[in-house]
Amino acid sequence: SPFDYPPPTNSSLAEALQIEVGEINNTSQQLLFSTPPPPGTIRRTPQTIIIGVRKGGTRALLEMLDIHPNIAVAATEVHFFDWDENYIKGIEWYRSLMPYSFENQITIEKTPGYFTSLQAPERIHSMNSSIKLLLILRDPTERVISDYTQVYYNRLENHKPVQPFEGIVIKNGALNTKYKAIQRSLYDVHMERWLKYFNLNQIHIVDGNTLIKTPLTELQKVERFLNLPPRIVSSNFYFNQTKGFFCIRSDGKERCLHESKGRPHPVVNETVLEQLYSYFREHNHRFYQMVNQSFDWH
Numbered sequence: 001s002p003f004d005y006p007p008p009t010n011s012s013l014a015e016a017l018q019i020e021v022g023e024i025n026n027t028s029q030q031l032l033f034s035t036p037p038p039p040g041t042i043r044r045t046p047q048t049i050i051i052g053v054r055k056g057g058t059r060a061l062l063e064m065l066d067i068h069p070n071i072a073v074a075a076t077e078v079h080f081f082d083w084d085e086n087y088i089k090g091i092e093w094y095r096s097l098m099p100y101s102f103e104n105q106i107t108i109e110k111t112p113g114y115f116t117s118l119q120a121p122e123r124i125h126s127m128n129s130s131i132k133l134l135l136i137l138r139d140p141t142e143r144v145i146s147d148y149t150q151v152y153y154n155r156l157e158n159h160k161p162v163q164p165f166e167g168i169v170i171k172n173g174a175l176n177t178k179y180k181a182i183q184r185s186l187y188d189v190h191m192e193r194w195l196k197y198f199n200l201n202q203i204h205i206v207d208g209n210t211l212i213k214t215p216l217t218e219l220q221k222v223e224r225f226l227n228l229p230p231r232i233v234s235s236n237f238y239f240n241q242t243k244g245f246f247c248i249r250s251d252g253k254e255r256c257l258h259e260s261k262g263r264p265h266p267v268v269n270e271t272v273l274e275q276l277y278s279y280f281r282e283h284n285h286r287f288y289q290m291v292n293q294s295f296d297w298h
């Protein structure tokens with residue numbers, strides 16, 4: 001284990017890994033205490049991967065796709081292709097973390113870090129060069145603020161000092177373009193790497209903003225992309241006023257995403273917002289050209 005004794009708390013682990021507390025499910029416990037698999041099922045490597053982007057709405061997309069009877073989803077973020085310490089464990093280790101599935105089901109995992117990882121495109125390509133990839137994106141500036149908000153709450157939970165957004169994003173009066181959260185929002189830079197290995201028609205881009213407002217529209221597009229029969233319907237969603245987001249109704253159960261999803265963002269200084277918008281503008285246009293599609297980002 002890379003951690004010292006005593007074992008880390010979920011919140012310190014979340015901070016160290018820069019992920020959500022809600023993303024830490026105990027995979028090893030699931031493996032140890034799982035009920036026997038339904039007859040006729042096996043664990044399969046995914047035929048589809050949600051590669052990111054971090055804070056794009058990857059959890060919502062995965063949970064909503066899980067409504068579909070022909071989809072089997074991996075419970076946890078696997079980080080196989082982006083973390084060397086996992087990648088060296090080999091493909092059988094990866095497969096062991098996938099859910100049991102029937103032959104007519106598509107296995108899907110989501111690890112938001114893949115999109116910005118230098119190695120993931122090549123590694124995924126070498127596993128399955130004809131794989132279908134899902135990429136969920138949102139306005140790059142909103143994504144930066146969401147990324148900051150996640151780290152902010154992780155630090156608060158760990159009693160670590162926090163800085164206002166503007167203090168991190170602006171250094172010596174200029175935009176701190178080295179800030180990791182800004183780097184992760186350079187969609188054109190990351191996409192270029194994926195397009196070295198995959199055809200554009202293998203990558204379906206989900207509009208994260210639309211997924212928030214009208215989830216069904218985006219999910220129907222994904223069903224078509226994956227050649228699945230249309231099974232997700234409007235009654236699978238209901239708007240929860242308290243949460244301010246759509247929640248899921250499926251198999252007679254209702255569930256919303258973890259409280260760490262859809263947290264209020266800080267109010268950001270207008271000038272700083274404008275600086276971010278104008279920094280991303282050129283990158284966004286380059287991205288639109290690359291994917292032959294445009295989005296209503298600032």
Ligand SMILES: Nc1ncnc2c1ncn2[C@@H]1O[C@H](COP(=O)(O)OS(=O)(=O)O)[C@@H](OP(=O)(O)O)[C@H]1O
Pocket residue numbers: 019020023053054055056057058059060112145146147149150211212245246247257260261262263
């Ligand atoms: N239905 C529903 N409920 C709650 N949240 C929703 C939903 N649909 C999309 N989202 C948006 O998902 C954002 C979190 O994105 P990710 O799951 O990709 O984050 S992570 O990278 O896995 O940490 C999260 O970002 P924040 O609003 O910044 O918390 C949400 O805006």
